[in-house]
Amino acid sequence: MTISIWRYCHLLLAVFSALFLVVASLTGLVLAFEPISDSLQPYAIDGVEKVSVAEIVPVLQSEYDEVLEFEVTASDFIVASVITKEGISEIIYIHPKTAKKIGNVEERAPVFNWTTNLHRSLFLKSIGRFFIGLASLLLCLIAVTGLLLLVKRQGGVLKLYSKVQETGFMRRYHVLLGRWFLVPVIIIAATGVYLSAEKFSLLPDSSFNHDWNAIPSDVFTKQLPIKEFPLFQNLTLNEVRKFTFPFSKDSEDYYQLSLRDKEVLVHQYTGEVMSEVPYPFVQLASRWSLHLHTGQGSVIWSLVLLVASISILFFIYSGFFMTFKRMKKTKSSLVTFDKDECEYIILVGSETGNTYAFAKAFYQALIDAGKKVNLSSLNKYATYQKAKYLVVFTSTYGDGDAPSNARNFNAMLTNFDPVNEMQFSVVGFGSLAYPHYCRFAIAIDALLHRRTSFTPVLPLVKVDEQSHTTFKNWVNQWSEQLGLSLKLTLPESQNKNEKKQLFKVIERTNLNSDYTFLLRLRPKKGFKFQSGD
Amino acid sequence: MLPIFKITPIIIVVSFILLAFAKPTETTTVKCMIQMTNYSGEGAYVVISLLSPNGEYQETLYVQGKDEEWYSDVTDWWKFYGKYRSDVDAISGATINGGERTVSIIKISNDKIDAGYSIRFETAVEDQEYYNDDVQFALTSESLKSKVEGKGFIRYVRMMPQ
Numbered sequence: 001m002t003i004s005i006w007r008y009c010h011l012l013l014a015v016f017s018a019l020f021l022v023v024a025s026l027t028g029l030v031l032a033f034e035p036i037s038d039s040l041q042p043y044a045i046d047g048v049e050k051v052s053v054a055e056i057v058p059v060l061q062s063e064y065d066e067v068l069e070f071e072v073t074a075s076d077f078i079v080a081s082v083i084t085k086e087g088i089s090e091i092i093y094i095h096p097k098t099a100k101k102i103g104n105v106e107e108r109a110p111v112f113n114w115t116t117n118l119h120r121s122l123f124l125k126s127i128g129r130f131f132i133g134l135a136s137l138l139l140c141l142i143a144v145t146g147l148l149l150l151v152k153r154q155g156g157v158l159k160l161y162s163k164v165q166e167t168g169f170m171r172r173y174h175v176l177l178g179r180w181f182l183v184p185v186i187i188i189a190a191t192g193v194y195l196s197a198e199k200f201s202l203l204p205d206s207s208f209n210h211d212w213n214a215i216p217s218d219v220f221t222k223q224l225p226i227k228e229f230p231l232f233q234n235l236t237l238n239e240v241r242k243f244t245f246p247f248s249k250d251s252e253d254y255y256q257l258s259l260r261d262k263e264v265l266v267h268q269y270t271g272e273v274m275s276e277v278p279y280p281f282v283q284l285a286s287r288w289s290l291h292l293h294t295g296q297g298s299v300i301w302s303l304v305l306l307v308a309s310i311s312i313l314f315f316i317y318s319g320f321f322m323t324f325k326r327m328k329k330t331k332s333s334l335v336t337f338d339k340d341e342c343e344y345i346i347l348v349g350s351e352t353g354n355t356y357a358f359a360k361a362f363y364q365a366l367i368d369a370g371k372k373v374n375l376s377s378l379n380k381y382a383t384y385q386k387a388k389y390l391v392v393f394t395s396t397y398g399d400g401d402a403p404s405n406a407r408n409f410n411a412m413l414t415n416f417d418p419v420n421e422m423q424f425s426v427v428g429f430g431s432l433a434y435p436h437y438c439r440f441a442i443a444i445d446a447l448l449h450r451r452t453s454f455t456p457v458l459p460l461v462k463v464d465e466q467s468h469t470t471f472k473n474w475v476n477q478w479s480e481q482l483g484l485s486l487k488l489t490l491p492e493s494q495n496k497n498e499k500k501q502l503f504k505v506i507e508r509t510n511l512n513s514d515y516t517f518l519l520r521l522r523p524k525k526g527f528k529f530q531s532g533d
Numbered sequence: 534m535l536p537i538f539k540i541t542p543i544i545i546v547v548s549f550i551l552l553a554f555a556k557p558t559e560t561t562t563v564k565c566m567i568q569m570t571n572y573s574g575e576g577a578y579v580v581i582s583l584l585s586p587n588g589e590y591q592e593t594l595y596v597q598g599k600d601e602e603w604y605s606d607v608t609d610w611w612k613f614y615g616k617y618r619s620d621v622d623a624i625s626g627a628t629i630n631g632g633e634r635t636v637s638i639i640k641i642s643n644d645k646i647d648a649g650y651s652i653r654f655e656t657a658v659e660d661q662e663y664y665n666d667d668v669q670f671a672l673t674s675e676s677l678k679s680k681v682e683g684k685g686f687i688r689y690v691r692m693m694p695q
Contacts, residue, residue: 068637083638107622126659248693
């Protein structure tokens, strides 16, 4: 029961949020280019980390008439708001050593502005932000349920990164990309939720105050030139986020420095630290969330986010593809009989719908032979008034578990006895690539053997990789045992993954007395093989 | 007829000479600091405008907040700005969060000082209040050097001519 709940949740969450996540991922993809394009601009000068504040401040003051503030951006550019000697107020990029202007600060490209608006709020202001925040939360849950499903499928947390057995392009890559991008996707979703929570003031209040009225102490009375301020000498530019010059020449107006983890007020004549306030955790968390969510300042992380956005789009597409495929296969467009009218009962355990396809073909063959047959899932086992023959088709989920529509069969079997004596045959569907090939089918077969009301028609047959030949052989054997003549039409083989090797017939012996003959084959392309392959 | 022909060029020359001596409108560069109260929520949009003696909007001096989508929340100013949408790129900056302070440079023409004009600071925060006169004071040479307290999101404003 548990797997189907998680899978159902995973699908339900995805259905609700799909539309929003598609928009968010597409826009996120576009926005991931912004930090990359920023880093290509020529305003970052090497050696920013070696220039101390004490060096740059006097240079700035001599180069310009007035400096309001300067900022060190995430991409290590230095942006200064100045009034030049010609009296023009501008916001410019400057060189850390000479403080000379190296470029004008351009407005953010309109495409990024527009895309950010769409990404954050679908142009719907507060309502839009709520939906996007909700979609982020759902994405978190989808990722977590996905992880749970993956662990179950691989057979435990320790085997999470072991070989993936799935065949089928969509299924295989949904799993492969899922486990590679699990961490980035959860980071994107969690930081998205945090940033949304911020917008809606759901986070604890985190105001912090400087004491702008701090009185200088008696210790620091000596006036120092700026380049001798001890704090400024010890701070390098990469530790500074924003540096604001005192508003006026009054000694009560201080320098305001926004550093990585705290803010500091410095007396403009004595260099005394007037106030030092560390940032509250909530503010630091906000900053980290923004960096992690947008990739600003890091080209590598931006690239990761870019690929993760593409992967989310793929998950949505492949997830729905798999769902529709499963739904199509289990849709019943068959003639049905009431269960108590039928002599023949077919019970199916199928996770992806593949086993069900075989069951339907078999069902149709019996109907065509004029028999009354009831087809349903193993979970729907009940009492059947006229039933004499039971056929079970089942696959195995993950490491030996029942598929989701077969979980209850064990309990139900022990709870009620059949009305008549039943003759049964079990067919297991699986893949030899898995270590526990057809484990569930084996369990069912053993279970039925132990019940006195059930007698076997044939021993358990295992079908590897939906082999039509094996299945047809079983149908022939079974119908022979029961004296029936069945015409089976199977759906086209799904296994396009199997590459066929071409062989050339070198020799053919004459017919032996038991009507067999020997074929000698040589492969057209040489490859190694062993007996038993 | 003839006297007019002779006078016209003289008049033209004299007007040009007079014009040449006429003073061009000078502006004062003012450093303006806005300190916000510790409100929580989105960054505030703040618009600094010049009002005429009868309280009508004359000129937009500065706009804090770059997303035009929200300009209509600054209701009174929007009625003035929204009509012609003059280019405010050069005089715009970022929104101001609660507890923060911003310094910007504004230019005021000298003939507006001490002439009955006023300066208005209007503030609006998304999903919160709007103050059309958070700070408002008469534009005089004294007030350009002063500190004025605010009524809403602004704690105080300090002005300093350069």
